[in-house]
Amino acid sequence: MDWLGPEEWQAVSLSLKVALWATLATLPLGVLVAHALARWSFPGRQLLNGLVHLPLILPPVVTGYLLLLGFGTQGPIGGPLQELGIVFAFQWTGAALAAGVMAFPLLVRAIRLSIEAVDPKLEQAASTLGASRFWVFATVTLPLILPGILAGAVLAFAKAMGEFGATITFVSNIPGQTQTLPSAIYAFLQVPGGEDAALRLVLISVVISMAALLVSELLARRLARKVHGT
Template sequence: MDWLGPEEWHAVALSLKVSFWATLLSLPFGIWIAYILARKNFIGKQLLNGLVHLPLVLPPVVTGYLLLMGFGPRGPFGIALDQIGASIAFRWTGAALAAAIMGFPLMVRAIRLSIEAVDPKLEAAAATLGARKSMVFATVTLPLITPGLLTGTILGFAKAMGEFGATITFVSNIPGQTQTLPSAIYSFLQVPDGESAALRLVLISVAIAMTALLASEILARRLAKRVAGS
């Protein structure tokens, strides 16, 4: 990493940090929402499905603006968080929230498809043996959806790494604080002789994305073989 300057290195490290926490914190909610959408029928299901996938069709700037209105210094959630000293606007934690929201639809969709592919009769058979729903999910459903779970996690992480519009709208582009890889690339392209630094960050972005996708593909295939063999 000697060929990276301090500002470039910090942007890489911050992007990895933001993407890691965005993925980790959204994963439990992604599994829960995916299970509800795959297995439950209730009034408002389509509305919930639409809300989950809304960030995919909305301009990212609109999502960032809505986050700013809700979690900004004058937003209702922002005021409440500020009172307990947990403000997230214009901080890396806000970037993690924006990245989590933008990657959430991809995560939920992959996990939901995996759950729908599991035969409900297998879960019903475990339930007839006296297992609770939580135990059925942990011992039957979860092992079978592991490849999809891994795919959803990787997709969420990759989307978080590449998030730009919602992040820069919500937490701005502050070097050393909220400047992630995409924001740093944008900044370098706006200054003279910044193309070389931008190119280095582009190459790192491509390398991280390709590594994540290849790793998810390899691990998903191995896990799928194990599940099929069991």
């Protein structure tokens, strides 16, 4: 990428790093929450569903501010974590946290839909043979929903790559530390002569987003063929 300057390349590489860690960190929890919403009945189920989708409804800046209140160095969560040497505010780890929170609803929804597409009778048949809930999930449900999990992970990665509002509110826009691709585009557009650099980053964003959507669509089609047996 010789046509990218050092600052632009830093923004691209940091965005890839943030999006990857945001996706990997939220994936196990996303599978658990999606399975709970799709298969379990428990008090507060609708409340959990609402909390999961809340980042999609709230303005991203509000989500970022809530993260700053909770995970800032003086926050109820961020304060104790800082004593352990774990800091999120104004760090790339905070950018990953914000991106993960914003991408989480898309991840859960994709996985939940794939779980709901699995015939419950298949799981019940395994249970009648003496398999535990975990073993039923690991041997029956998981192989069937794997394409859905991958599709959800791809969508979450793409969302994390493009997250701006929550990230810039929580970790600011520090070049080389917290300046992700969207933040860099915003910064370049604020200075005279920065339009060319912003355009290059926009093109990279479009390519990455389109690639993620195409991969997600291919995985979704594979899931449909697998479920319907065609």
